[in-house]
Amino acid sequence: MLTKLSFINSYRPVVADRLQALSAVFVEKGYDAVTATQQAYAQIKNSVRENAYIMAFSDAFLVVSALLLASAVIVWFCHRTKAVPGAVAHQAKP
Numbered sequence: 001m002l003t004k005l006s007f008i009n010s011y012r013p014v015v016a017d018r019l020q021a022l023s024a025v026f027v028e029k030g031y032d033a034v035t036a037t038q039q040a041y042a043q044i045k046n047s048v049r050e051n052a053y054i055m056a057f058s059d060a061f062l063v064v065s066a067l068l069l070a071s072a073v074i075v076w077f078c079h080r081t082k083a084v085p086g087a088v089a090h091q092a093k094p
Contacts, residue, residue: 008048018044 010016019040026036 008044015044 008015010019019037022040022043023033023036026039027033031039
């Protein structure tokens with residue numbers, strides 16, 4: 001099974017372009033080339049982590065929604081209990 005992370009490597013042109021652009025931004029801010037590249041990798045890592053958290057939350061929301069829907073269907077098919085004749089409900093003391 002392929003994960004989203006397996007598609008993120010520096011050999012893909014899209015990722016290489018993004019790394020180069022981020023490195024250029026960090027160089028403009030005054031970092032040297034090595035530090036700028038490290039910061040670019042860290043920025044991409046943080047972006048991937050943030051997207052992973054969002055996708056995990058979305059999956060959890062989907063599971064909870066499915067469970068609530070299944071519970072609603074189960075409740076719909078449950079039979080209502082009938083009161084036993086002669087049974088008394090809780091009465092307040094006089």
